[in-house]
Amino acid sequence: MKSSKRASEPAAEAAPPPAGAVNGAPPLVLVVDDYEDNRDMYLQYLQFAGLRVAEAANGKEALSKTAELMPDLIVMDLSLPGVDGWQATRVIKQDPTTRHILVLALTGHALEGASQSARDAGCDGFLTKPCLPEDLCQEIQRMLGAASARPNAKTRR
Amino acid sequence: MARVAVVPQTRRVPAASNEERLQLLEFLLVTHDVGECAERAVEWLATHAGVRHALCAAVDAGNANLVGLAGHGLGRFTPSDFRLEVDQRGHPLVNVLTRLQPTVIPQNGYTESVAIPQVPYLAVPLHGPVVDEEPRLGVLLVNPVLPRVVREARWVADVLGPRIAHLRAYRGYAENQRRLDRDRNLLQAVIDAVSDPILLTDPEGRMLIANNGAERLFASKEGESEGRQRAVALNNMLFSAALSWSAAAAAPLRRELLLVDPNEGADLLFELISAVVMDTAHGTGVVSILRNVTDLRRATEEVEDNYRRLRETEAEMRVERDRLNLIIDSVADPILVTDVGGAIIMMNDPAERLFTPPKDAPEEAVLRVGANDAHFSSFVANLLFSGETMRYRGDITLTEPLTGRTDPFEAVAGKILSEHGELIGVVTILHDKAEALERERLYEQLKLASSELEDKVAQATAELVRQNELLRRQHIQLEQASALKSQFLANMSHEFRTPLNAILGYTSMLLQGVAGGEMAPPQKRNLARVDSNARHLMGLINDILDISRIEAGKMPLHATDFKVADLVGEVMAEVEPIIARTKVKVETDVAATASKLFADRQKLKQIVLNLLTNALKFTPDGAVSVVARYRPASDEVSIAVIDTGIGIAPADQEKIFEDFQQADTSPTRQYSGAGLGLSICRRLADMMDGRITLQSQVGKGSTFTLVLPRQAKRGR
Numbered sequence: 001m002k003s004s005k006r007a008s009e010p011a012a013e014a015a016p017p018p019a020g021a022v023n024g025a026p027p028l029v030l031v032v033d034d035y036e037d038n039r040d041m042y043l044q045y046l047q048f049a050g051l052r053v054a055e056a057a058n059g060k061e062a063l064s065k066t067a068e069l070m071p072d073l074i075v076m077d078l079s080l081p082g083v084d085g086w087q088a089t090r091v092i093k094q095d096p097t098t099r100h101i102l103v104l105a106l107t108g109h110a111l112e113g114a115s116q117s118a119r120d121a122g123c124d125g126f127l128t129k130p131c132l133p134e135d136l137c138q139e140i141q142r143m144l145g146a147a148s149a150r151p152n153a154k155t156r157r
Numbered sequence: 158m159a160r161v162a163v164v165p166q167t168r169r170v171p172a173a174s175n176e177e178r179l180q181l182l183e184f185l186l187v188t189h190d191v192g193e194c195a196e197r198a199v200e201w202l203a204t205h206a207g208v209r210h211a212l213c214a215a216v217d218a219g220n221a222n223l224v225g226l227a228g229h230g231l232g233r234f235t236p237s238d239f240r241l242e243v244d245q246r247g248h249p250l251v252n253v254l255t256r257l258q259p260t261v262i263p264q265n266g267y268t269e270s271v272a273i274p275q276v277p278y279l280a281v282p283l284h285g286p287v288v289d290e291e292p293r294l295g296v297l298l299v300n301p302v303l304p305r306v307v308r309e310a311r312w313v314a315d316v317l318g319p320r321i322a323h324l325r326a327y328r329g330y331a332e333n334q335r336r337l338d339r340d341r342n343l344l345q346a347v348i349d350a351v352s353d354p355i356l357l358t359d360p361e362g363r364m365l366i367a368n369n370g371a372e373r374l375f376a377s378k379e380g381e382s383e384g385r386q387r388a389v390a391l392n393n394m395l396f397s398a399a400l401s402w403s404a405a406a407a408a409p410l411r412r413e414l415l416l417v418d419p420n421e422g423a424d425l426l427f428e429l430i431s432a433v434v435m436d437t438a439h440g441t442g443v444v445s446i447l448r449n450v451t452d453l454r455r456a457t458e459e460v461e462d463n464y465r466r467l468r469e470t471e472a473e474m475r476v477e478r479d480r481l482n483l484i485i486d487s488v489a490d491p492i493l494v495t496d497v498g499g500a501i502i503m504m505n506d507p508a509e510r511l512f513t514p515p516k517d518a519p520e521e522a523v524l525r526v527g528a529n530d531a532h533f534s535s536f537v538a539n540l541l542f543s544g545e546t547m548r549y550r551g552d553i554t555l556t557e558p559l560t561g562r563t564d565p566f567e568a569v570a571g572k573i574l575s576e577h578g579e580l581i582g583v584v585t586i587l588h589d590k591a592e593a594l595e596r597e598r599l600y601e602q603l604k605l606a607s608s609e610l611e612d613k614v615a616q617a618t619a620e621l622v623r624q625n626e627l628l629r630r631q632h633i634q635l636e637q638a639s640a641l642k643s644q645f646l647a648n649m650s651h652e653f654r655t656p657l658n659a660i661l662g663y664t665s666m667l668l669q670g671v672a673g674g675e676m677a678p679p680q681k682r683n684l685a686r687v688d689s690n691a692r693h694l695m696g697l698i699n700d701i702l703d704i705s706r707i708e709a710g711k712m713p714l715h716a717t718d719f720k721v722a723d724l725v726g727e728v729m730a731e732v733e734p735i736i737a738r739t740k741v742k743v744e745t746d747v748a749a750t751a752s753k754l755f756a757d758r759q760k761l762k763q764i765v766l767n768l769l770t771n772a773l774k775f776t777p778d779g780a781v782s783v784v785a786r787y788r789p790a791s792d793e794v795s796i797a798v799i800d801t802g803i804g805i806a807p808a809d810q811e812k813i814f815e816d817f818q819q820a821d822t823s824p825t826r827q828y829s830g831a832g833l834g835l836s837i838c839r840r841l842a843d844m845m846d847g848r849i850t851l852q853s854q855v856g857k858g859s860t861f862t863l864v865l866p867r868q869a870k871r872g873r
Contacts, residue, residue, distance in 0.1 A: 037659035041666065048671045079651075108654040130658040130695055132665050 027072035027144050028052040032062040032088070033106075034080050038129075042075065045133030051140070059083025063091055066098055072147075073102040073140055078118060086121040093122030102143050106131060173205035173309065181313075185320045191215065194324070195226035198297075198317045203229045206309035208299045210274050214239055215283065215295030215321060216254070218329075223250065223295065230300075231273060238272035253280040254293040259311060261302050276300045279307055281314040285322030294321050354427075354447040357434070362397045365442060374416060374447075388419035399429055400443060414447065426451045491566075491587040494573070495537050497580055508587070511555050522558040529555045537583055540570045547572050553587070565590040639708065646705040650698045657695055664688040700833040707840045714757040714844060716869040721754055721785045721794065722747045728765045728783075735773055742780045743773075750787035751794050756869045760841045764849075767834045768798040768861045776802030779858070792867050793847075801858040810851050814839045838863075845869060 029051050033039040036057070043053045054069050056062035059080045066074065074092070078085035085105065092098045104125040105118035115126045125143050127136060181201045185194050195213040202208040211229040213236070216222070225239030245251050249266050259281040266277075278298040285294060297317070299310045345368070348355050354371035358364055367375060375396065377389040399414045414429040427447040434442045485492055491508035495501050504512060512530060514523045532553055540549040553568045570585040664687050666672055676684065706712040725745050736743055754761070765783070772781045779801030786795050805813060814835050835849075842849045846866050853859035 035655050035659070038655065038662065041659055041662040044672055045662070045666055048666075108651045108658070129654045130661050133662050133671075134665065134669070 026050055026052050028054060028069060029140060030054045030056060030062065030065055030069065030071040030074045032056045032059070032074060032080070032085065033077040034058055035077075038077075042133055042136060046137060046140070049137045051137075059085065059088040062088050066092055066101065070098070071101060073104060073144060075104050075106055075136065075140070076123065078105055078107040078114070086117065089118075089121040089123055102147060104136075104139060104143060106136070171205075172305070173201075177201075177205055178312075182316060185316060189324060189327075191321050191324050192226050194317060194320055198313050199227045199229045202299060202306075202309060202313055206299075206306050206313075207303070208301075208306055208310070210276050210278070210298075210300040212236060212239060212273050212298045213283075213295065213317070214241070214298075216243060216293070218325075223254070225272075226295070228273075234272040234274070241271065250280065250296060250298075253282050253296045256282055256293075257284075258282075259307065259314075262298075273298065274300075277302055279310060281310045283314050283318035283321060286319045294318055294325070353449065356445045356447075358400065358443050358445065360441055360443070362400060371447070374419065377419070384422070385419040388417045388422065392416045392419065396429075396445075400431060400445065413450070416447075424451070425449060426454050490589065493533070493585045493587075495541075495583045495585070497541065497582065499534050499537055499541060501533075502582065511558065511587075514558060518558065521561065525556040525558045525561065529558070533585075536568055537570060537585060540572065540583055541580075552590075555587070643705040643709040646701050647709070650702040650705070653694075653698045657691060657698070660691045661688070661695065664691060697833070700837060703837050704833060704840070707837070707844070712844070714760065714869070716756055717758050718753065718755050719758050721751050721796070724754075724758065724762055724765065725783055725785065725796075728762060728769055731766060732769055732773065735770065739773060739776075740778045741773055741776050743769075744780065744782040745784075746782060747785040748787060750789075751785040754794055754865065754867060756845055756865055760845065761863075761865070764838045764841055764863055765796055765798070767838050768849075768863070771834060772798050772800035772802065772859070772861070776800040776858070787867070788864070793864050794867050795862055795864045797860055797862040799858070799860045804855040804857050805851070805853040805859055806855050810853060813851075814849075 029046055031039055031042050031046070031053060032055070033042070034057055039055050039057070043055055046053050054065055054071060056065045060083050062074065062076070062080075063083070065071075076085045076089055080088070083091075085107075089103050089105070092101060092103060102124045103122065104127065105115075105121075105123040106127045106129065107114055107118070108129040114128075118126050125139060127139055181197065184197050188194050188197070195215070199208075199211045199213050202211055209230050212225055212231065213227045214223045214225045217224050221243060223239075223241040223243055225236035228234070228236040228239070231238075241248065241250055243251055243254070249260075249262050250271065253260055253262075259279050262278045262280050264275055264277045278300050279302045281297040281299070282293040283295040283297060295318075297310055297314045299306055345366075348366070348368040349370075351368060352370055354374055355366075355368045356364055356371045356375070357366040364371075364375065374392050375389060377386045395414060395416055399412060410432075411428055411430050414427045416425050416427060417423075418425050426449070428450045429445060429447055431443050431445040434444050436442060485505045488505060489507060491511055492505045493501055493508050493512070494503035501512065512526060512533070514526045532555060536549075536551060536553050539551065540546065543549065549570045551568055553566050554563055555566055556563050566587040567590050568585055568587050570583050572580055573582040573584055575581050664684060667676065667684055668681065668688065670676070675681075703712070725747055729743070729745060732743075769781070769783065781798065781800045781802075784797045784799060786797075787793075788795060839849050842863060842865070846869065848864050850862045850864070851859060852862075
């Protein structure tokens with residue numbers, strides 16, 4: 001349980017330069033969630049935090065958006081209608097052209113095992129709902145920063 | 158002997174030299190046969206004295222006949238043809254035997270029946286060493302009767318007679334010896350035939366004569382077994398001792414003597430009979446006869462044994478009789494014995510109660526006894542005068558003398574006969590029918606009650622089985638329901654999270670002014686209330702999820718090493734915002750000894766956090782302290798959360814650990830207020846092999862103590 005006091009602090013700073021930004025262009029984050037309100041909420045906050053965003057409501061759309069936009073990171077809800085988050089992640093991670101894209105799993109399944117099955121599918125990060133937008137943003141920044149620290153991170157694109 | 162032709166009388170023969178005489182004497186000395194001696198003597202006469210006819214005859218052993226031994230010039234006769242009965246008194250040849258001097262017997266001087274040539278003879282009697290002794294041994298007849306022949310014949314008779322006497326005497330001695338030997342052997346055989354050992358010993362105890370039985374006991378040969386030799390030596394010693402003891406007595410003495418069987422080693426008991434034998438010629442001896450009485454003694458012992466057994470049997474019989482009396486007295490049914498006249502001669506105790514008036518009994522009791530007697534007498538009379546019938550059965554009603562109660566009896570009477578078949582009495586057994594009837598009734602009742610009970614037990618058992626089955630099914634159903642509930646709760650919590658996520662997210666953004674800028678303070682305050690309630694709801698959902706996971710067994714433990722002080726510090730940091738809003742003073746005290754733990758850090762933190770927030774929640778003012786200690790005796794670490802709050806009533810102290818239970822139902826401002834916190838804490842503590850205890854007093858405060866093993870079991 002996080003304190004709300006801490007969460008309010010980054011908002012006051014008004015869009016800090018996002019980690020992982022290349023040549024001035026902010027990183028692109030694809031938010032995949034079938035629950036529209038959550039999707040909208042996170043999109044608003046991530047945009048407010050200075051990131052470029054895109055959205056997808058299901059697994060199939062997530063795959064086509066990924067191929068189309070080649071985002072830097074995908075926030076992947078795992079419980080999705082049709083092609084679910086695990087399957088979508090597997091497809092992305094098996095495709096050489098999209099393999100480098102970071103996938104952050106976000107799920108309401110708090111039961112033991114959910115985290116491990118996400119990692120088995122190829123997810124690079126894992127968060128459970130409820131997840132405040134500032135916490136999600138913080139984790140995205142951390143992952144992007146760690147990826148950019150690797151010398152060959154961009155050459156794969 | 159050759160038949161010699163009659164030699165003419167004119168034949169000249171030289172006189173015998175001394176050497177020729179010596180030769181004859183020598184021959185006679187070395188020759189032991191009378192016949193040979195006689196032959197040689199006759200030949201010598203023929204050769205050296207010019208004898209033409211000669212016969213040497215001797216009286217035989219029985220003194221019955223004069224028998225020819227040797228002859229010369231006998232013509233058609235042989236010497237053995239000559240035989241003359243000695244008792245023919247008056248016969249000239251027999252008469253010769255009684256004479257000392259030679260006699261001339263003329264040719265017609267004897268009967269022709271004598272088997273010799275019919276010529277005149279000089280008859281020289283043969284005599285022994287003592288010349289005068291009669292009768293003569295025999296006679297030597299020679300012819301012709303010439304002076305020289307007479308001289309030489311006398312000389313020959315003088316040397317031949319003693320020799321024949323000597324040889325005859327020797328033969329008689331040998332004969333006697335043989336007879337003695339035979340007698341002795343016979344005697345030995347006789348005593349050997351006696352199975353009892355018999356011995357003759359000299360005064361020194363040396364064995365002179367012993368039969369087979371005695372030799373078996375007292376004599377050993379070389380080469381026999383050492384055991385036998387030893388036994389024989391022992392027997393000799395025992396025998397000598399027994400004999401010396403009895404030697405003094407003049408009369409035959411009997412005494413017992415224990416010896417050893419040298420062959421079998423068994424003890425043998427003998428009766429020793431010894432008698433002194435006086436023998437002036439060869440000294441005094443002792444004759445001993447040993448009679449084996451081993452078997453005799455065994456028989457004696459057996460007789461004694463039989464006698465003893467007889468005495469025992471007698472004693473047993475006495476005991477048996479006493480016991481029989483006891484038994485008869487202890488039989489509940491009255492037993493009576495009457496003589497042939499119908500008078501009671503014996504009765505047991507139960508009979509006495511009916512047939513003998515008690516001491517100092519009232520008059521009516523005596524009358525009742527009299528009535529009983531009369532009834533009984535008439536009953537027994539039935540059998541006494543029944544002739545051949547041995548038994549009689551009938552009903553008889555008797556009256557209890559003291560109470561006057563009448564009881565029906567079944568009476569069975571039997572005749573007692575002597576061994577000669579003579580009637581000597583009647584024995585009667587009375588059987589109380591009232592009692593039997595009552596018993597039968599009771600038995601029937603018992604049977605009824607028993608079968609009723611059986612039915613009830615069977616019913617109860619069936620019911621129990623049914624209930625068990627029901628319970629079993631309910632148990633299965635409950636387990637299924639519980640599993641379904643857990644699954645449902647897990648699903649629901651997920652469904653709850655999705656909208657809550659949106660609520661919390663939007664509220665947070667609004668409060669941060671992410672979209673649409675800053676709000677007015679009243680709006681912001683209200684929005685903060687929304688945020689707080691949403692978080693409370695989230696806490697509830699998390700708690701429910703935790704319980705579901707614990708119940709479903711889906712909450713694994715991850716034990717790690719960590720410092721207790723670090724953990725307490727983290728908890729303190731998390732509750733800092735709450736502490737800031739209260740007036741409560743919070744202290745921590747972690748002992749250095751309680752520094753390290755190996756446990757599931759996350760779950761331990763959850764417990765301590767829960768206990769601490771609870772303490773803060775229910776402590777309006779005062780102090781809360783967190784105290785960690787190490788318990789070396791059990792190798793455990795305790796973390797106590799002590800508050801000075803409102804306290805918990807004893808009745809509620811256990812209840813508060815149950816699901817959805819709270820002592821105080823007032824609304825709360827903090828999360829985890831659904832009353833699930835302590836329930837989860839206790840379950841988590843259980844999972845970690847620990848426990849949570851509570852000490853509390855209303856108005857004074859509470860102490861929740863978590864105790865955990867310092868080293869959690871691995872592999873969970």
